[in-house]
Amino acid sequence: MPTYAYLCRACGRPFEVQMSIREKEEWKPRCPGCGRRKVEQQLFGFSVGGGGGSEPAPGG
């Protein structure tokens, strides 16, 4: 089961949620810190604004 990284926009707390893709489509996780659902998913290996450099993918 994949793990998704989220960042709470309310309190700024990063957390991870383990759920299936189907579950991910149906509901949105809550922040374990403040309980709000104002969360933003963090994408692994995703860079914003360009730049350079390449990192080996984890796992493989």
Ligand SMILES: [Zn+2]
């Ligand atoms: Zn929070």
